Amino acid sequence: MTTTDILGREEIVRLVDRFYEKVREDETLGFIFDKVAAIDWPSHLPKMYAFWQTVLFRDGGFRGDPIGKHARLVPLTAMGREQFDCWLALFEETVDELFTGENAAHIKRCAADMANVIHAKINAVPDERFDPMKITAEQRARYAAYRSAAP
Ligand code: HEM
Known part of the structure; x- marks a missing residue:
């Protein structure tokens, strides 16, 4: 059993490298990366190190367009x-295989949240939080206050 948490760049690199090794071998996902998107791994991997470093430690300098990049795959x-x-499931399995601790738990929660958001946005799945029919009077008043405070 592992006793190491994700403490910085070094651990992020190990996690990301191992995760994409598994992804490339996976029947459901591998071909999306290697055939459909035909991504360039030497540039994708450093981008993903930066992404997770930014999510976890706010210092990875990631800039990109994750929604747009995944949306482009939908018709393909x-x-x-x-x-x-x-x-x-592969991401969580990889984290559990290599790390344990607060950051390991946190990165799994972030991944789950982002998977939900990316899935919902690129497939236009309605999000009840933004359904005008379900907004409470209190939320309506709050949103109106933002609008009137806008420059
Ligand atoms: C069905 C699941 C997923 C598939 C098949 C997938 C596939 C891909 C592919 C093919 C790219 C490269 C796109 C390109 O450069 O044109 C990409 C980029 C990326 N993915 Fe995913 N992805 C998935 C889920 C996720 C999730 C859940 C996250 C976040 C937790 C994520 C984060 C990213 C990021 C940050 C990039 C780089 C975006 C950029 O360059 O701006 N992906 N993904």
């Missing part, structure tokens, strides 16, 4: 709940 291949659940 299945990008539904099944694919996102598979992605997340």
